[in-house]
Amino acid sequence: MELLQVQDLALDYRSHRGTVHALDGVSLSMAPGEMLGLVGESGCGKTSLARALTGVLPANARITRGQILWRGCDLLTLSDAEHRQLRWREFAFVPQSAMNALNPVQRVSMQLMEVLRERSTLEPAQASERLGELFDQVGIDRKRLPDYPHQFSGGMRQRISIAMALALQPQLLIADEPVTALDVIVQRQILDLIVELRQRLGLSMIMVTHDVSVVAYVCDSVVVMYAGQVVEQGPVAEVLEKPLHPYTMGLTRAFPDLHQEIHTLQPIEGSPPDLRSPPVGCRFAPRCPFATDDCRRQSPGLVPTADARRQVACLRAAEADVLRAQWSTASP
Amino acid sequence: MEHRITLTSSSPLVEAVDLCKRFDAPRSLRDWLQGRRPRVSAAESLNLRIARGESLGLLGESGCGKTTVGRLLLDLIKPTSGQLRFDGVDYSRFTAAGRLQFRRRAQFVFQNPFDALNPRFTLKRSLMEPLRHARIAPEEHAERLRLALQRAQLSRLTHLENTYAHELSGGQLQRVALARALILSPEFIVADEPVSMLDVSVRAGILNVLREVQAELGLSALYISHDLTLVRYLCQRTIVMYLGVFVEEGPTAELIRQPLHPYTRALLQAVPSTRVNQSRAPIPILGGVPDALNPPSGCRFRERCPQANARCASEVPPLRDVGTGRRVACHQV
Numbered sequence: 001m002e003l004l005q006v007q008d009l010a011l012d013y014r015s016h017r018g019t020v021h022a023l024d025g026v027s028l029s030m031a032p033g034e035m036l037g038l039v040g041e042s043g044c045g046k047t048s049l050a051r052a053l054t055g056v057l058p059a060n061a062r063i064t065r066g067q068i069l070w071r072g073c074d075l076l077t078l079s080d081a082e083h084r085q086l087r088w089r090e091f092a093f094v095p096q097s098a099m100n101a102l103n104p105v106q107r108v109s110m111q112l113m114e115v116l117r118e119r120s121t122l123e124p125a126q127a128s129e130r131l132g133e134l135f136d137q138v139g140i141d142r143k144r145l146p147d148y149p150h151q152f153s154g155g156m157r158q159r160i161s162i163a164m165a166l167a168l169q170p171q172l173l174i175a176d177e178p179v180t181a182l183d184v185i186v187q188r189q190i191l192d193l194i195v196e197l198r199q200r201l202g203l204s205m206i207m208v209t210h211d212v213s214v215v216a217y218v219c220d221s222v223v224v225m226y227a228g229q230v231v232e233q234g235p236v237a238e239v240l241e242k243p244l245h246p247y248t249m250g251l252t253r254a255f256p257d258l259h260q261e262i263h264t265l266q267p268i269e270g271s272p273p274d275l276r277s278p279p280v281g282c283r284f285a286p287r288c289p290f291a292t293d294d295c296r297r298q299s300p301g302l303v304p305t306a307d308a309r310r311q312v313a314c315l316r317a318a319e320a321d322v323l324r325a326q327w328s329t330a331s332p
Numbered sequence: 333m334e335h336r337i338t339l340t341s342s343s344p345l346v347e348a349v350d351l352c353k354r355f356d357a358p359r360s361l362r363d364w365l366q367g368r369r370p371r372v373s374a375a376e377s378l379n380l381r382i383a384r385g386e387s388l389g390l391l392g393e394s395g396c397g398k399t400t401v402g403r404l405l406l407d408l409i410k411p412t413s414g415q416l417r418f419d420g421v422d423y424s425r426f427t428a429a430g431r432l433q434f435r436r437r438a439q440f441v442f443q444n445p446f447d448a449l450n451p452r453f454t455l456k457r458s459l460m461e462p463l464r465h466a467r468i469a470p471e472e473h474a475e476r477l478r479l480a481l482q483r484a485q486l487s488r489l490t491h492l493e494n495t496y497a498h499e500l501s502g503g504q505l506q507r508v509a510l511a512r513a514l515i516l517s518p519e520f521i522v523a524d525e526p527v528s529m530l531d532v533s534v535r536a537g538i539l540n541v542l543r544e545v546q547a548e549l550g551l552s553a554l555y556i557s558h559d560l561t562l563v564r565y566l567c568q569r570t571i572v573m574y575l576g577v578f579v580e581e582g583p584t585a586e587l588i589r590q591p592l593h594p595y596t597r598a599l600l601q602a603v604p605s606t607r608v609n610q611s612r613a614p615i616p617i618l619g620g621v622p623d624a625l626n627p628p629s630g631c632r633f634r635e636r637c638p639q640a641n642a643r644c645a646s647e648v649p650p651l652r653d654v655g656t657g658r659r660v661a662c663h664q665v
Binding site for chain 2: 041042153155156183184185186187188189191192195210211212213214216217236237240241250251252253254255256257258259260262264265266267268269271
């Protein structure tokens with residue numbers, strides 16, 4: 001059975017300047033043990049999706065339709081109390097900025113202990129042993145448990161938030177840009193830790209990121225989002241090396257790879273649409289070099305490919321091989 | 333112009349000799365009692381030259397001192413010791429007029445375009461502000477504005493007089509910031525992480541603009557970044573910095589193809605590829621960045637270096653020439 005399934009999820013934010021349709025008809029599914037990358041640019045809805053999954057949305061957010069099925073059970077029908085039972089224990093959230101996620105005036109051990117004691121029946125002695133184990137798992141010396149957050153470096157703090165997420169042995173970690181604010185070397189060390197934890201603990205993970213190379217390094221499959229919708233999903237190797245959607249083509253061409261020959265980077269012209277009044281038809285059409293009149297009228301649904309390994313939302317997906325070859329010379 | 337000295341074209345536009353900058357660190361109670369003044373050395377005996385038309389990359393992780401170097405070169409902060417020269421003139425010998433001249437000829441492009449422009453100014457006012465400060469004749473203003481916008485590829489942007497920064501996207505804002513830096517026709521620009529705040533799809537556009545502007549105007553540029561791909565894309569030559577010292581320098585392509593310093597090697601290996609089939613071998617580096625207040629003796633990288641030996645602890649490795657324009661500060665090379 002699928003571990004997690006999202007079906008036709010839509011989410012709005014109400015603000016004094018209008019309603020922002022942050023997610024519109026998002027569907028995805030993931031199998032146990034899978035490492036799923038969620039990529040897209042700022043404002044594409046990837047963080048909103050991650051937050052909706054963990055049930056930690058801001059007060060002005062409203063889910064207007066859809067389902068989030070956790071092992072077949074719809075999370076959106078649960079009460080707050082029931083949701084809280086699942087959070088941390090079944091799935092846990094690793095926030096983007098570990099700097100702000102920890103309480104600066106409380107010892108790290110206290111903060112971890114709080115998660116453990118509130119939600120489990122461990123005896124104090126067992127709980128403190130568990131804290132030690134958690135620090136071992138993320139590669140920090142146990143002796144540093146009583147330290148305060150400011151005594152740790154950025155990379156260590158990110159390790160601590162991973163340890164906290166792991167406290168109640170969840171099946172799924174949802175990490176929002178876990179390495180974005182970190183230096184190159186620390187970033188790599190955290191990625192290696194994530195890969196190691198996954199192998200050792202059999203974790204599933206959703207990794208929200210804008211960084212194509214992070215996805216290539218750690219993920220098995222990838223969901224590409226644009227303007228609140230999923231435009232393409234499938235196994236990482238296939239999606240990154242033979243993208244079917246023009247947006248994915250653009251994203252991979254715009255992203256430099258240090259380990260490949262240098263080539264002229266190509267920006268995607270224009271900017272994402274205003275999600276208070278998204279365009280009719282394909283939302284990428286205004287920036288797409290291959291858009292036709294049909295694209296501007298008709299909204300392409302997410303359709304499986306012939307081999308059923310991938311899904312893509314593009315009316316011209318059948319011509320993807322040709323479009324990919326043309327991308328370098330085309331301009332909108 | 334009376335301060336310009338005529339020099340041969342091979343002389344660098346910007347030059348730093350033995351440049352040092354130390355900052356006072358916050359003093360703890362114990363420091364007070366013991367009369368100690370802890371100091372962080374953010375730049376330690378640095379030598380650098382930027383030729384006319386050359387783009388130099390300054391690569392390093394946060395806290396290594398790279399931004400300090402940029403601010404020193406633009407005379408925004410004063411060095412603790414050492415010399416800085418622009419077009420042959422020592423910064424400490426600038427007259428008031430000479431300093432004003434320097435401020436026209438050298439410009440800064442900031443990291444965060446959202447903070448770099450005054451939100452209460454119209455774009456036109458933001459763009460024209462440098463002209464006013466530099467006392468450029470009003471009849472030149474329109475033409476300079478047109479040129480700067482064209483160079484930053486913003487010609488399509490209209491209604492500058494009633495548009496504000498919040499109405500633009502990040503990519504457009506960074507182009508406005510660049511246009512503002514170019515409006516005085518500078519000869520030297522320092523760009524500190526010029527694209528790190530921008531989305532992937534617009535980054536490429538800004539990098540291309542920078543590349544074209546620099547080639548077209550023959551600008552000298554210092555690009556400060558942690559991003560190896562940016563430096564590779566924009567810079568002919570690159571310096572790698574670690575904890576306030578330069579550890580390696582060379583033509584960018586060579587340095588990336590065959591890094592000599594163990595730190596450069598680790599940095600390169602740490603960057604993941606966009607291909608699924610890539611090396612996942614552990615990176616050759618130990619531990620974390622040491623305390624900048626108490627850097628290790630000898631080579632500052634030695635505690636993290638897998639090849640360090642006794643000599644590395646006792647002797648500071650000088651940045652020495654190893655041929656073909658490359659310099660490296662390592663006893664093992």
